[in-house]
Amino acid sequence: MAATKWILDPTHSEVEFKVKHMMISTVSGKFTQFEADVQTEEEDFTTAKVNFTIDVNSITTGNEQRDGHLKAPDFFETAKFPQIRFTATKYENVDNDGSYEIYGDLTIRDVTRQVKLDAEFGGVIKDPWGNTRAGITVSGKINRKEFGLQFHAVTEAGNIVLSDEVRIHVGLEFIKA
Secondary structure (H helix, E strand, C coil): CEEEEECCHHHHHHEEEEEECCCCCEEEEEEEEEEEEEEEECCEEEEEEEEEEEEEEEEECCCCHHEEEEEEEEEEECCCCEEEEEEEEEECCCCCCCCCEEEEEEECCCCEEEEEEEEEEEEEEEEECEEEEEEEEEEEEEHHHCCCCCCCCCCCCCCEEEEEEEEEEEEEEEEEE
């Protein structure tokens, strides 16, 4: 089978996260700079070799002060750990209709753990300009403390300021090289 290289289309891709604040509301954020190195056999994404990298300094939550705190040692410590990395290791078909579980190694702050994420394969199409495109949506949850993001605070009333659980949503579109 022929190896097929795919190039990330960043204008049609996103990396977002959500975390509970004070356990009563949700704060959303995103990373604006990321790269993916993807290679498949033909157009079969279940054979994909995937290396995904996020520039942590590109984090934005809509609040400059909070973004600065997230880049500091309490959280990502971007001066020392500028990247988040994910390498896919296994795929399992869930329903024969585009739903998969993706297993892989996620590295944050030089802590690597195997994670399982849900994926929806959108399919492969030809666009109006003759390019072959593929779309994938990945979602899941991680525990931030397992990756060294240890910040913890409690209000005077005893409420937790920030949840340990972080929800991830990644939408990616690729163009066949």
